[in-house]
Amino acid sequence: MEESNIEKTDQLVSRAIFAAAEFQQFNQQQTDKVVEAVYKAGLNARISLAKMAVEETGMGIWEHKVWKNVIGTQLVYESIKNEKTVGVISDDPVTGITEIAQPLGPIFAVTPVTNPTSTAMYKILIALKTRNPIIISAHRGAAKCTAEAARICYEAALAAGAPEDCIQVIPSGSRDFTQMVMAHPKIALILATGGTGLVKAAYSSGNPAIGVGPGNVPVFIDESADIPFAVSNILSSKTFDNGTICASEQSIVVIDKIEQKVREEFEKQHCYFLKPDEIKKVEKIALIEETMTMNPMVVGQSVDTIAKKAGITVTEGTKILLAKLSGVGKGFPLSHEVLAPILAFYSCINYNAAINLCLDLNYLGGIGHSAGIYANDEKVIMEFSQLINAGRIVVNTPTSQGAVGGTFNLLVPSLTLGCGTGGKNITTENITARHLINVQRVCRRRINHKFMDANKEKYFDESCNEAVLTLEYHKNH
């Protein structure tokens, strides 16, 4: 069995390497032709793929998955189409430095169950734009729709002249096989989007990896905020595809002074505050007690479905369930990330207490991911932003759409959001094409006269301290 997996892995990676070898001969024009063809094919298939994804995974709302597919194709394409990714990408005659882009080689991409087709198409586009072949490993719960998205992209790529095997999909189901591919020495980069276990496996593989895991997004509504606007935006984000985006709001934090107004606004906009006994019931189905991780049973489900599973009654048309909590972490399951229309709600005695609570939430499984703030006081916005550990602090904007970028702000559209070292990532940026190239720098001779003209003997004189050497270095000859 293991022999067979070794052979399968070698064959798969060999095909990708051959594709990489051919691909590196492409110029920018040939590369862009392929990317354009794939983008068009992916965008044209947005509706059928969205419906397939919802049918297969049983998660989310197909109309919203259409939008995700649009983000993964059109918005991503528009953000990368004019980018130089082949050959000389910059040339500065003043510094004498010329930058040359080189492809990385085969990319192993893991795609999630929550955003399957959109993530696959986005990863394919940024891989092809950088002349890297891609091997996709789909979540087993979304294997068919992901494979279909990849097939559509591959056929379009081939028709536009792309190398054979520039897009491959591995069958889902075998964890051993996936890990063998991940660890294959010829894999240039792992681009993993998914749960903690998967991201850890990517980083443990020995290959370079960009692994983006879970978030736990706190949102602070300051007293300076426009409350109806804030609530309306939170709803549009948390209800988007039934809350399946990892940048979706998880907790709302306010100060006591505005609590009542915020509660009334949520209720006015068809949300429901759970009673204490109902919170217990929802907790039981929303999280797995032993691990305090979200239960796949509720991920991407509607409020009606969650209410039925929990055995509670809610008015028809309820958009979000809110649970007022008094603490974070142990004893408060709903303070953890749940990708469903459920929100934790906190009210604190004052501003400092509220920000401290946001920090606790931020560090409860969501370090480096995303956070949100509604405020019209720039001082508050900046103070919150400097305290919170998040790659994206989204201001007066729905966090799902805001963090993904391309719609409510000028962040680079992406379905893989870097979480910095806190999330064990090398970057906090939204991952895009420029993360998938090796940049070589041609460095022409430009003498540093400050150093070259300094009296070198002073550097070997024990009596010359830092002050003397600083003066020597900056001497105006």
Added chain:
Amino acid sequence: MLQSDYNKSEKVLSCAFDGHLDTNSCILINNELNANIDIIKSADETAALSETKIIFDMKGVSYIASSFIRICVSTARQLPKGHFSMINCDPFIKKTFIIAGLDELLKVN
């Protein structure tokens, strides 16, 4: 695209390639090359390919598809180790074989 010459006394098949070797042209190249190899096999059944050397001259080649890499690998695998080689490779083509991890196996020069 492909010009071949078999030196029977020295048992060397020389194949000179030219131009842009994309996927479509590789289909023709593969057929033509196999036909040449079949002739060698039928001409000298006892030795078969065990004593034959095949040289790919890449002097006029500006681009190779992955299909051509497969042709090289498949051809080399029919011969004893070291009997397949490539000459006159443009550096960009040599780099392609390096990336494919085949420069040593295929003796790319």
